[in-house]
Amino acid sequence: xxxxxxxxxxxxxxxxxxxxxxxxxxxxxxxxxxxxxxxxxxxxxxxxxxxxxxxxxxxxxxxxxxxxxxxxxxxxxxxxxxxxxxxxxxxxxxxxxxxxxxxxxxxxxxxxxxxxxxxxxxxxxxxxxxxxxxxxxxxxxxxxxxxxxxxxxxxxxxxxxxxxxxxxxxxxxxxxxxxxxxxxxxxxxxxxxxxxxxxxxxxxxxxxxxxxxxxxxxxxx
Ligand code: AP5
Numbered sequence: 001x002x003x004x005x006x007x008x009x010x011x012x013x014x015x016x017x018x019x020x021x022x023x024x025x026x027x028x029x030x031x032x033x034x035x036x037x038x039x040x041x042x043x044x045x046x047x048x049x050x051x052x053x054x055x056x057x058x059x060x061x062x063x064x065x066x067x068x069x070x071x072x073x074x075x076x077x078x079x080x081x082x083x084x085x086x087x088x089x090x091x092x093x094x095x096x097x098x099x100x101x102x103x104x105x106x107x108x109x110x111x112x113x114x115x116x117x118x119x120x121x122x123x124x125x126x127x128x129x130x131x132x133x134x135x136x137x138x139x140x141x142x143x144x145x146x147x148x149x150x151x152x153x154x155x156x157x158x159x160x161x162x163x164x165x166x167x168x169x170x171x172x173x174x175x176x177x178x179x180x181x182x183x184x185x186x187x188x189x190x191x192x193x194x195x196x197x198x199x200x201x202x203x204x205x206x207x208x209x210x211x212x213x214x215x216x217x218x219x220x221x
Contacts, residue, residue: 002028002082003218004107006089006098008184009115011173012126013199014206016138018115019086021207026082026214033070033087035136037061038162040069042133056163058172060180063093070094071101090181095188111217112188113210115199119174126170130159144203193217 005028007015016032023030037055040048047069054061070088089095102108117125128141132152139146139159146153164173188194195213199206214220 003110004083006085006112012122013115013117023084028082028084058169067097112193113195117199
């Protein structure tokens, strides 16, 4: 049976960037709650419209909305599929619901890598980020620029800046992180699942450290 990973870290820590690589390396299905909500917004669904109010203010979407939205995606999974959750859970209530849903399917969270990045670096990473609205590829104007300025390498779409990537909204997102999400580190540490990784280094070095931490925790090396 595939393993299930939850990647933790503050906004802009590099969760999405590393989740794409880890999913490929460990053959996991990458599920990003942020991407899911942005896709709902783009479709103009009721969920997307409701979520937009919170996202643009840098607040967490309420548990009663997000839990159902993410867990309904989990029921699509084949028995053998492993999961990499990025952006969910973000509150203890979400973590409890996830634990129950996995448990009912005979699965569990196996390891929780957590990226540690200080706030000054986070602000640089978030304000320099550019994303592809079509394929969700993530770039950075300084650390990971596309080959052609402002154009996605993968599909040629014009890159955009997320509406919640302004310095002002980032402040709110960090506040929400400290108040509501940071307690998850202790939650998973107590369960013996947390693997802390220094997220300040370059992307390849962080990936190496994450892969080693996952293998170590799962007894793969
Ligand atoms: P979400 O999309 O999950 O945003 P986030 O957690 O704030 O995370 P980010 O996507 O901003 O950052 P990241 O850690 O993935 O960093 P990235 O790899 O892009 O959520 C958005 C909103 O949706 C929330 O505010 C909330 O409203 C709502 N929401 C989502 N899930 C929810 C939930 N479960 N409950 C309630 N509400 C929810 O990297 C950032 C930049 O840095 C990029 O430009 C990248 O190229 C660059 N970079 C990455 N790594 C490095 C490196 N090592 N060196 C240099 N540059 C790097």
